[in-house]
Amino acid sequence: MAVRLAQRLMKTQTPFLCRSYPMLVTKEKTEDVAHTKSSLQKKVTVTDIPQAQYGGRHAVTMLPGGGIGPELMGYVREIFAYCGAPIDFEVIDIDPSTEGNHDLEYAITSIKRNGVAIKGNIETKSQTLTEISRNVAIRNELDLFVNVVHCKSLPGIPAHHKDVDIVLIRQNTDGEYAMLEHESVKGVVESMKVVTVENAERVARYAFEFARQNGRKKVTTIHKANIMKMSDGLFLEVAKKVHKDYPELKHDNMIIDNTCMQLVSNPHQFDVMNMTNLYGTIVSNVICGLIGGAGLLSGRNYGDHYAIFEPGTRNTGTAIAGKNIANPMAMINASIDMLNHLGHKEHARVIQEASYETIVDRGIRTPDLGGTNSSTDVVHSILDILSNKRVNWPHGNFFCQN
Numbered sequence: 001m002a003v004r005l006a007q008r009l010m011k012t013q014t015p016f017l018c019r020s021y022p023m024l025v026t027k028e029k030t031e032d033v034a035h036t037k038s039s040l041q042k043k044v045t046v047t048d049i050p051q052a053q054y055g056g057r058h059a060v061t062m063l064p065g066g067g068i069g070p071e072l073m074g075y076v077r078e079i080f081a082y083c084g085a086p087i088d089f090e091v092i093d094i095d096p097s098t099e100g101n102h103d104l105e106y107a108i109t110s111i112k113r114n115g116v117a118i119k120g121n122i123e124t125k126s127q128t129l130t131e132i133s134r135n136v137a138i139r140n141e142l143d144l145f146v147n148v149v150h151c152k153s154l155p156g157i158p159a160h161h162k163d164v165d166i167v168l169i170r171q172n173t174d175g176e177y178a179m180l181e182h183e184s185v186k187g188v189v190e191s192m193k194v195v196t197v198e199n200a201e202r203v204a205r206y207a208f209e210f211a212r213q214n215g216r217k218k219v220t221t222i223h224k225a226n227i228m229k230m231s232d233g234l235f236l237e238v239a240k241k242v243h244k245d246y247p248e249l250k251h252d253n254m255i256i257d258n259t260c261m262q263l264v265s266n267p268h269q270f271d272v273m274n275m276t277n278l279y280g281t282i283v284s285n286v287i288c289g290l291i292g293g294a295g296l297l298s299g300r301n302y303g304d305h306y307a308i309f310e311p312g313t314r315n316t317g318t319a320i321a322g323k324n325i326a327n328p329m330a331m332i333n334a335s336i337d338m339l340n341h342l343g344h345k346e347h348a349r350v351i352q353e354a355s356y357e358t359i360v361d362r363g364i365r366t367p368d369l370g371g372t373n374s375s376t377d378v379v380h381s382i383l384d385i386l387s388n389k390r391v392n393w394p395h396g397n398f399f400c401q402n
């Protein structure tokens with residue numbers, strides 16, 4: 001990984017701020033397709049890799065991960081089977097205690113074959129320096145350069161703030177997650193933060209394009225350019241240049257520490273946020289904490305070819321595993337995102353409506369949302385609501401059955 005990154009950096013020899021880079025415009029209309037052809041993809045030739053589809057059914061890689069991952073995936077499969085969602089899962093368990101990367105390589109090959117994956121958080125138990133985080137390795141290997149978390153309040157959920165509606169757009173492969181650390185002399189450790197024009201532009205472009213296509217008004221770039229003048233300075237500089245192609249949108253910027261304070265005191269001032277990798281994980285956790293916790297929101301990871309869907313805050317939840325108290329909604333929402341991405345809009349819609357009715361109207365909620373229900377109570381309510389709904393899918397009408 002380090003070697004690949006070094007090779008990539010060596011190719012970029014022109015000084016960052018002197019490089020001119022194209023200002024491109026994508027033409028896609030909807031949020032779902034915005035990622036499928038990034039700005040850079042328009043310039044360089046990238047061939048679309050089709051999603052694996054057999055007889056109208058999509059094959060999707062499922063990586064349950066550790067902690068609560070396997071039980072949450074079980075609920076997703078139960079709901080999909082119940083309403084006839086045309087998805088076949090290729091389930092791959094990655095053993096966190098092994099030192100080798102065989103499982104990981106197999107998982108990456110599977111995602112490359114299928115084009116799409118749903119995943120829980122994968123633990124990396126080994127502390128050896130050569131053993132990198134499997135989650136980061138998957139995102140890097142598949143070049144999933146952007147992570148999108150739509151942080152939208154649900155009515156009636158106990159929360160510090162109501163009516164929050166922020167779209168968080170995070171650079172997903174570079175920044176502080178380069179995992180290039182070394183001890184230069186005894187007692188001195190250095191960690192490299194990598195910002196490239198290419199990836200800063202791709203993520204900024206995604207943020208502005210998303211804002212344009214979804215009727216948003218403002219993009220705020222989050223940084224610490226007052227201290228990290230070169231790295232965050234570049235990220236901010238690139239965002240300002242990309243903004244010139246989106247004159248109808250407002251662009252402002254905010255320092256990460258102030259951002260956390262502003263989020264806690266007045267989150268309604270934010271619309272779309274554009275940020276580097278580490279700030280993204282901090283800010284997504286802050287916002288999720290403000291509007292309902294780790295068990296609610298989903299996150300989407302996109303590159304030019306592949307997409308992975310997962311819970312927004314990427315928690316393992318080991319301490320609550322096997323207790324039937326984990327909130328299944330974040331993973332169910334990830335599965336709804338995945339259905340939408342694959343074009344199974346009708347199945348996505350009915351599951352989304354049944355979930356909303358369960359949590360908001362029926363008030364069936366796990367303890368993290370202030371409820372007393374179990375995970376399976378939530379899932380059974382969703383199945384109960386689905387049993388009354390008729391699902392139309394391309395191969396004719398289908399009634400959910402008890």
Ligand code: ATP
Pocket residue numbers: 067068294295296314315316317318319320325326327328330368
């Ligand atoms: P562990 O994985 O051992 O629980 P942790 O403290 O790092 O360790 P995370 O997995 O990062 O915990 O999760 C953060 C918090 O969010 C924990 O309190 C966890 O129980 C809670 N949490 C995460 N996912 C869910 C969920 N789906 N439902 C309810 N609570 C959750």
